[in-house]
Amino acid sequence: MKYFYFLILLFPFSSVIAQPNCEAYKYYGDTLKYEACKKAMGIKGHYQFSKEYQTLLDESIEIDPTFDYAYWAKSIAYLKSGDFVTWKKLIDKAVEYNPKEHLGYRGWCRYQFFRDYKGAIRDIEKLDNFVDYDIGQSQNGTYHLNIAKGLCYKAIGEKEKAIAILEKQIKLNEQENFIGANDYLHLGVLYLETEKFEKAIELFIKQSENNELAENQYYLALTYKKLDNLNEYKSCLEKAKELYIAGKKMSDPYSNPMDKIYLENIENEIKTAYKNGYN
Structure with a gap:
């Protein structure tokens, strides 16, 4: 598409x-x-x-x-x-x-x-x-x-x-x-x-198919966390970090786009995951 x-x-x-x-x-x-x-x-x-x-x-x-x-x-x-x-x-x-x-x-x-x-x-x-x-x-x-x-x-x-x-x-x-x-x-x-967690997952999957971003995997992780799907939660966080480091993230040369995240957000969430035993 x-x-x-x-x-x-x-x-x-x-x-x-x-x-x-x-x-x-x-x-x-x-x-x-x-x-x-x-x-x-x-x-x-x-x-x-x-x-x-x-x-x-x-x-x-x-x-x-x-x-x-x-x-x-x-x-x-x-x-x-x-x-x-x-x-x-x-x-x-x-x-x-x-x-x-x-x-x-x-x-x-x-x-x-x-x-x-x-x-x-x-x-x-x-x-x-x-x-x-x-x-x-x-x-x-x-x-x-x-x-x-x-x-x-x-x-x-x-x-x-x-x-x-x-x-x-x-x-x-x-x-x-x-x-x-x-x-x-x-x-x-x-x-x-x-x-509306199921709808959220549906949209994040569509985003992945069209234009994968670190933000997308980060918010997908938070959605899985809400649904207590902790394996997917951790997996998506790891993907989000990889994407962010690779430069696949939201950007605008003049302002911060809405829903933009930073590497610190991902790393803090990963720390929380390990702290709570989501191994």
């Missing part, structure tokens, strides 16, 4: 949201936006932190203060540099002038970088209400935005709602034969946390 596992780094964000077609503005008679667009396209080849890059976008905005692309492109450097206040002002302008294009991006950034779960939910749900087509993937390509929304609901304590959202989107993903890299893992952890 294929799974959606692109890792589109933050740095080439400008290639993720498509550049506007300036000629389309000209075709529809919007000469102001056409000129603003042509000016903005001058950023190609310039470093995002450079004076030239920012100046060209400022000039584009001066031509047409409603040209959303210029605000979005300008905001990238501020997100990278950690100036989140300026980033927020700029991306809010982009959303104001073109919500369909930028709500998903802003919602994902709220989730990934700021842990603003309620804000992310609002943006993703608002986008879903705006459009009559699939709302698409997260900015880094790892998650469908509905999966991200479900994880946000988990983060604010609404686990049953999170489960319903993940179940629905995973079913849709399966129909397209296009499963997210961590989808089964996250749903499995939710089942574990809500004491």
Whole structure:
């Protein structure tokens, strides 16, 4: 089965949201936006932190203060540099002038970088209400935005709602034969946390078949522990350690993914197993 596992780094964000077609503005008679667009396209080849890059976008905005692309492109450097206040002002302008294009991006950034779960939910749900087509993937390509929304609901304590959202989107993903890299893992952890242990095992096995991770074996071990299957518990912990050391673990260059674990977690659980005589 294929799974959606692109890792589109933050740095080439400008290639993720498509550049506007300036000629389309000209075709529809919007000469102001056409000129603003042509000016903005001058950023190609310039470093995002450079004076030239920012100046060209400022000039584009001066031509047409409603040209959303210029605000979005300008905001990238501020997100990278950690100036989140300026980033927020700029991306809010982009959303104001073109919500369909930028709500998903802003919602994902709220989730990934700021842990603003309620804000992310609002943006993703608002986008879903705006459009009559699939709302698409997260900015880094790892998650469908509905999966991200479900994880946000988990983060604010609404686990049953999170489960319903993940179940629905995973079913849709399966129909397209296009499963997210961590989808089964996250749903499995939710089942574990809500004491649906058999369902959790089913999802962790599916995760193993699609994209085996140290986290997957770790949570599978905890599930077997809950069911007093101590042989499988210990075996999965050993597999989790092997996978972690081999680098087969959840990763993100800019934030810690939800349900991520560390080698210390595995080793502490192994120590607990031996201390309690699970040999």
